Amino acid sequence: MDLFTQQAKAIADRTRIRMLKLLENGELCVCEIISVLKLGQSTASKHLGILKRAGLVESRKNGTWAYYRLPEGADSRCRGYLEFLAANLSDDEQIAGDRKILGQVKKKGCSVAPGPDDRAAAIRLPMRPVKARQPKGA
Amino acid sequence: MDLFTQQAKAIADRTRIRMLKLLENGELCVCEIISVLKLGQSTASKHLGILKRAGLVESRKNGTWAYYRLPEGADSRCRGYLEFLAANLSDDEQIAGDRKILGQVKKKGCSVAPGPDDRAAAIRLPMRPVKARQPKGA
DNA sequence: GGTATATATCACCAAAGCGCGATATAGTAA
DNA sequence: TTACTATATCGCGCTTTGGTGATATATACC
Numbered sequence: 033m034d035l036f037t038q039q040a041k042a043i044a045d046r047t048r049i050r051m052l053k054l055l056e057n058g059e060l061c062v063c064e065i066i067s068v069l070k071l072g073q074s075t076a077s078k079h080l081g082i083l084k085r086a087g088l089v090e091s092r093k094n095g096t097w098a099y100y101r102l103p104e105g106a107d108s109r110c111r112g113y114l115e116f117l118a119a120n121l122s123d124d125e126q127i128a129g130d131r132k133i134l135g136q137v138k139k140k141g142c143s144v145a146p147g148p149d150d151r152a153a154a155i156r157l158p159m160r161p162v163k164a165r166q167p168k169g170a
Numbered sequence: 171m172d173l174f175t176q177q178a179k180a181i182a183d184r185t186r187i188r189m190l191k192l193l194e195n196g197e198l199c200v201c202e203i204i205s206v207l208k209l210g211q212s213t214a215s216k217h218l219g220i221l222k223r224a225g226l227v228e229s230r231k232n233g234t235w236a237y238y239r240l241p242e243g244a245d246s247r248c249r250g251y252l253e254f255l256a257a258n259l260s261d262d263e264q265i266a267g268d269r270k271i272l273g274q275v276k277k278k279g280c281s282v283a284p285g286p287d288d289r290a291a292a293i294r295l296p297m298r299p300v301k302a303r304q305p306k307g308a
Numbered sequence: 309g310g311t312a313t314a315t316a317t318c319a320c321c322a323a324a325g326c327g328c329g330a331t332a333t334a335g336t337a338a
Numbered sequence: 339t340t341a342c343t344a345t346a347t348c349g350c351g352c353t354t355t356g357g358t359g360a361t362a363t364a365t366a367c368c
Contacts, residue, residue: 034262041182043178043182044178063315073314078356095314096364096365116254120174212330213328216326216327216346217326233336234335234344
């Protein structure tokens with residue numbers, strides 16, 4: 033499949049659009065993405081894999097943590113859709129809400145115990161350890 | 171589903187991308203689109219319906235003929251993807267070939283008997299009548 | 309060492325999507 | 339009228355896709 037169509041398919045999913053819009057706020061750890069978008073772990077990993085294979089995100093590993101970001105290189109073939117996306121959905125309430133939640137998650141750290149008002153997330157997410165874990169290298 | 175995602179899904183198909191790029195050459199009759207892209211009749215109709223419901227094409231009827239075109243209004247919500255598409259795939263060989271075939275189909279008329287070198291199309295397309303039919307109103 | 313965490317991958321199922329033939333509808337041609 | 343054409347829609351089979359639980363691996367914490 034040609035890259036243009038592959039990227040079109042990668043964007044043709046609401047969850048992946050939310051991921052890309054969230055990553056416009058900067059590089060994020062997978063567990064942060066999971067916390068903000070309230071996704072299952074395998075679901076998030078699969079979607080991120082689709083975005084990565086389409087060249088729409090890059091990733092790096094640091095210990096057990098994986099960080100995803102929008103590509104930084106000047107490869108115009110990978111930037112087209114991302115620039116288009118950046119120019120759109122500024123009025124989307126859900127995406128604005130995601131960005132707001134990201135701010136909260138960033139303050140609390142990565143593994144966040146969901147509040148009592150979010151029972152769906154409480155089922156999916158592990159409890160926050162007393163002290164947040166940190167990768168060795170950082 | 172929100173319009174942005176719906177349009178993304180509508181574009182996430184190679185055949186529909188080819189249709190939209192073909193319509194950049196101006197309004198076309200369905201039978202012309204079928205001839206150029208060598209699609210089954212019901213397949214083409216279904217794809218055009220998806221594009222229409224997503225607001226990416228408009229249509230009008232004249233007798234039995236149906237004509238599709240890119241939207242002419244200034245509704246920016248419908249133009250975004252189309253402008254993005256117009257700015258891309260200029261180097262796509264298949265789409266360039268489609269445009270070339272369109273020129274040939276335009277010369278011969280709508281219902282074209284496929285040449286002996288295109289047997290797949292010969293199965294799908296009716297033979298060209300001795301005199302090409304024309305809608306009453308035009 | 310042992311236990312828990314972060315992530316990727318696999319297997320599975322339900323849902324959606326695509327192509328195609330058949331049918332329905334409406335118009336043209338004679 | 340009858341025959342043919344253009345298009346839309348429906349029904350079917352097949353493939354793809356999205357979500358989820360289970361598993362594997364590597365790492366962090368103790």
